[in-house]
Amino acid sequence: MEASWLETRWARPLYLAFVFCLALGLLQTIKLYLRRQRLLRDLRPFPAPPTHWFYGHQKFLQEDKMEKLEETVEKYPCAFPCWVGPFQAFFFIYDPDYAKTFLSRTDPKSQYPYRFMTPCLGKGLLNLDGPKWFQHRRLLTPGFHCDILKTYVDMMAHSVNTMLDKWEKICSTQDTAMEVFEHINLMALDIIMKCAFSRETNCQINSSLDPYVKATVELRKIIFYRMYNFWHHHDIIFKFSPNGHLFQELSKVLHQHTEKVIQDRKKPLKAGMKQDNTQKKKYQDFLDIILSAQAENEDSFSNADLRSEVNTFMLAGHDTSAVSLSWLLYCLALNPEHQERCREEIRSILGDGSSITWDQLGEMSYTTMCIKETFRLIPPVTSISRELSKPLTFSDGRSLPAGITVVLSIWGLHHNPAVWKSPKIFDPLRFTKENSDQRHPYAFLPFSTGPRNCIGEQFAMLELKVAIALILLHFKVTPDLTRPPVFSNHIILKPKHGIHLHLKKFPKC
Numbered sequence: 001m002e003a004s005w006l007e008t009r010w011a012r013p014l015y016l017a018f019v020f021c022l023a024l025g026l027l028q029t030i031k032l033y034l035r036r037q038r039l040l041r042d043l044r045p046f047p048a049p050p051t052h053w054f055y056g057h058q059k060f061l062q063e064d065k066m067e068k069l070e071e072t073v074e075k076y077p078c079a080f081p082c083w084v085g086p087f088q089a090f091f092f093i094y095d096p097d098y099a100k101t102f103l104s105r106t107d108p109k110s111q112y113p114y115r116f117m118t119p120c121l122g123k124g125l126l127n128l129d130g131p132k133w134f135q136h137r138r139l140l141t142p143g144f145h146c147d148i149l150k151t152y153v154d155m156m157a158h159s160v161n162t163m164l165d166k167w168e169k170i171c172s173t174q175d176t177a178m179e180v181f182e183h184i185n186l187m188a189l190d191i192i193m194k195c196a197f198s199r200e201t202n203c204q205i206n207s208s209l210d211p212y213v214k215a216t217v218e219l220r221k222i223i224f225y226r227m228y229n230f231w232h233h234h235d236i237i238f239k240f241s242p243n244g245h246l247f248q249e250l251s252k253v254l255h256q257h258t259e260k261v262i263q264d265r266k267k268p269l270k271a272g273m274k275q276d277n278t279q280k281k282k283y284q285d286f287l288d289i290i291l292s293a294q295a296e297n298e299d300s301f302s303n304a305d306l307r308s309e310v311n312t313f314m315l316a317g318h319d320t321s322a323v324s325l326s327w328l329l330y331c332l333a334l335n336p337e338h339q340e341r342c343r344e345e346i347r348s349i350l351g352d353g354s355s356i357t358w359d360q361l362g363e364m365s366y367t368t369m370c371i372k373e374t375f376r377l378i379p380p381v382t383s384i385s386r387e388l389s390k391p392l393t394f395s396d397g398r399s400l401p402a403g404i405t406v407v408l409s410i411w412g413l414h415h416n417p418a419v420w421k422s423p424k425i426f427d428p429l430r431f432t433k434e435n436s437d438q439r440h441p442y443a444f445l446p447f448s449t450g451p452r453n454c455i456g457e458q459f460a461m462l463e464l465k466v467a468i469a470l471i472l473l474h475f476k477v478t479p480d481l482t483r484p485p486v487f488s489n490h491i492i493l494k495p496k497h498g499i500h501l502h503l504k505k506f507p508k509c
């Protein structure tokens with residue numbers, strides 16, 4: 001008997017697959033449409049800058065548009081919804097009361113940018129959540145105790161002096177123009193490798209870590225690009241794109257470096273040399289702490305956990321400090337009167353700087369105010385984000401439902417004219433005790449606050465004080481006005497083409 005029309009058609013697998021895909025596509029379109037409608041409805045109470053129906057505010061979010069954000073902060077008080085493509089919106093906030101409500105909760109880290117970081121960093125303290133984050137945080141916090149930080153002062157000074165020796169060779173007592181960010185980045189890497197990993201790399205002299213440094217710079221760029229280009233949010237599309245391919249190559253460089261650091265420490269431990277090693281050091285470094293945690297309980301601290309934490313601390317521990325010191329030098333170059341006041345203070349406390357103590361650094365009050373004002377004017381971490389696990393109601397009664405990604409714009413908060421008078425002016429006196437006491441406690445958040453604040457805050461402040469003190473004792477800095485820095489917001493705020501300054505060495509007394 002001849003097959004019916006229906007039977008012939010339905011029997012064809014290709015036809016079946018086609019119908020299946022069509023139905024799936026239709027379902028997906030309906031889902032996306034409903035998602036857009038829901039977002040539009042949820043965000044209606046908050047006005048937003050004009051948006052393109054397809055690209056949203058993508059152009060606005062491009063890496064160097066910090067001034068655009070300032071205009072928006074002025075026009076749209078407290079917050080605004082920011083569309084990334086037609087189906088995804090982030091909710092930007094920059095008001096201290098909003099920041100307080102937001103940071104008083106324990107919402108998990110948002111998928112952006114952490115989901116895009118995980119393939120290269122793994123899951124470390126920065127992007128873990130829940131009980132595992134708590135366990136790691138409790139374990140690693142003692143590594144930043146002030147008794148341990150005190151022992152770092154000499155190591156930090158040694159790394160800064162290595163950089164200054166290089167600068168002295170480049171500059172005579174003549175005024176010399178040079179790019180400083182690259183030098184500072186290597187110095188900060190040298191410091192974290194010595195302090196956290198007890199590893200002498202000599203990377204400032206022999207370029208041994210150049211591939212690692214290059215890989216981290218490029219990886220940041222790719223992660224930022226992916227975050228704000230919604231068609232690359234999908235893992236498969238990204239994986240097969242040129243950027244996805246490069247991402248995998250660069251991640252390998254990162255992992256090889258981390259693996260070497262871990263294996264080099266594990267080898268002598270395995271060979272029973274534990275005692276000799278730890279006896280030599282006065283303190284347990286970061287790597288000692290996580291290796292002993294793993295030795296005690298391998299189930300709760302796996303090899304993958306170990307790699308992720310090493311990756312995280314190596315990266316977070318050097319590039320934020322490097323950009324901070326570079327912006328600080330730039331601000332002091334632009335403001336010679338503040339530079340001179342810092343130098344006078346440092347000379348009166350440290351003399352020629354041949355020895356520096358923890359207590360002396362605590363006395364550098366004017367220099368500390370300049371550091372804080374730089375953090376306000378140019379916050380190295382421009383924003384942090386969370387995904388709301390339950391509805392959130394702000395102090396003015398407006399609400400957001402669960403599921404929304406909220407971005408606290410630290411840049412917006414620090415440039416909010418409702419909080420800071422003349423926010424574009426560099427004025428360290430904003431941070432006198434009297435002025436600080438009068439301000440909203442959530443107006444200044446370079447290291448965030450609450451349970452997920454920066455674990456490395458004291459380490460970073462120590463490094464900045466040691467470095468700026470030694471630099472200002474040896475050099476006078478002025479800006480190279482022909483090459484002003486350009487912002488490059490790749491998760492942290494970097495100078496796109498470096499920081500070009502004129503350096504003049506003080507003659508030795």
Ligand code: HEM
Pocket residue numbers: 125126127137312313316317318320321324379380381384385445446447448451452453454455456457459460
């Ligand atoms: C000037 C330098 C630094 C700045 C401005 C800075 C800023 C921040 C900010 C804003 C956060 C919160 C991120 C979020 O909530 O998503 C953070 C977290 C973190 N920072 Fe820093 N940081 C600096 C230096 C350091 C250093 C030197 C280290 C390590 C030695 C470090 C390690 C971390 C880690 C591990 C976290 C995650 C903490 C957690 O979630 O428990 N940071 N940092």
